[in-house]
Amino acid sequence: MLQQFNQKNRDLLININGELVHRDEAGISPFDSAVQGGDAVWEGLRLYEGRIFKLRQHLDRLRGSALAIAFDSIPSHEEITDQIRRTLAANGMRDGVHIRLTLTRGVKITSGMDPRLNQAGPTLIVLAEHKPPVYDTGGISLITSSVRRFPPDCLDPKIHSANLLQSILAKIEANVAGADDAVMLDMRGFIAETNATHLFIVQDGQLATSRTVACPEGITRSTVLALCREHGIPVAERDISLAEAYRADEVFCTGTMGELASVTAIDGRTIGDGAPGAVARRLSDLYRELTAEGGESVI
Numbered sequence: 083m084l085q086q087f088n089q090k091n092r093d094l095l096i097n098i099n100g101e102l103v104h105r106d107e108a109g110i111s112p113f114d115s116a117v118q119g120g121d122a123v124w125e126g127l128r129l130y131e132g133r134i135f136k137l138r139q140h141l142d143r144l145r146g147s148a149l150a151i152a153f154d155s156i157p158s159h160e161e162i163t164d165q166i167r168r169t170l171a172a173n174g175m176r177d178g179v180h181i182r183l184t185l186t187r188g189v190k191i192t193s194g195m196d197p198r199l200n201q202a203g204p205t206l207i208v209l210a211e212h213k214p215p216v217y218d219t220g221g222i223s224l225i226t227s228s229v230r231r232f233p234p235d236c237l238d239p240k241i242h243s244a245n246l247l248q249s250i251l252a253k254i255e256a257n258v259a260g261a262d263d264a265v266m267l268d269m270r271g272f273i274a275e276t277n278a279t280h281l282f283i284v285q286d287g288q289l290a291t292s293r294t295v296a297c298p299e300g301i302t303r304s305t306v307l308a309l310c311r312e313h314g315i316p317v318a319e320r321d322i323s324l325a326e327a328y329r330a331d332e333v334f335c336t337g338t339m340g341e342l343a344s345v346t347a348i349d350g351r352t353i354g355d356g357a358p359g360a361v362a363r364r365l366s367d368l369y370r371e372l373t374a375e376g377g378e379s380v381i
Contacts (some may be wrong), residue, residue, distance in 0.1 A: 133377030219345030
């Protein structure tokens, strides 16, 4: 799975602290915290017919992450939403759009890691692209990465930070192995998530997904859990081993960038019959119904 350049994005306008700049001219200071140390938090949003799905939950998580790492200043939900609206309007966007929000601690007076050096900020970046869900609807393949997800006592995954080096290293291993993405284990050897998404397994009609011990509190993940409970689909949040995934009837992943995507192979093992399963298809249909109706209007 390699994303391709979309010609619709050739002349994107990027919003940096309220200033709309052509993608070829956009930039932030080399003294910005995101450049200096990955000191930033982020969210991925998806636009459906002029509405952003679960916008409030995403902005709550952005704010919670910024509070957890002691940002001095955090824009209000209303301020961020206004900048999203301006960005979408400037680019003439309404549907099939993915939005990357990045909030950095801001600009430092000199190079260094000390947050007291940040005397201007934060920096808010709104990057909206024409981008449909990125995964192959026919199913994706995974390998297991040697890179482990941190537990909360090392780096709490509830902080949705822009320091993605763990995920990048895992993705490199997937690329070398010819797989789409990589399964990442926690320090105890249980499945945490992939380098980019949460995982669900299905066995005998029962769903399970990992506890949020070494993975973030995913918004698509929580939406799928709510759909299961609403529609009487048995589901549990628990530790899951690789062996359980290998022998599962179905495996699928969830995330804003790719919505719900079936996994048809892990570490060379075919999952189920090697095609998207009935439970994943049903939940995908229910999820599409939600996104067709819900969300906050920003157009």
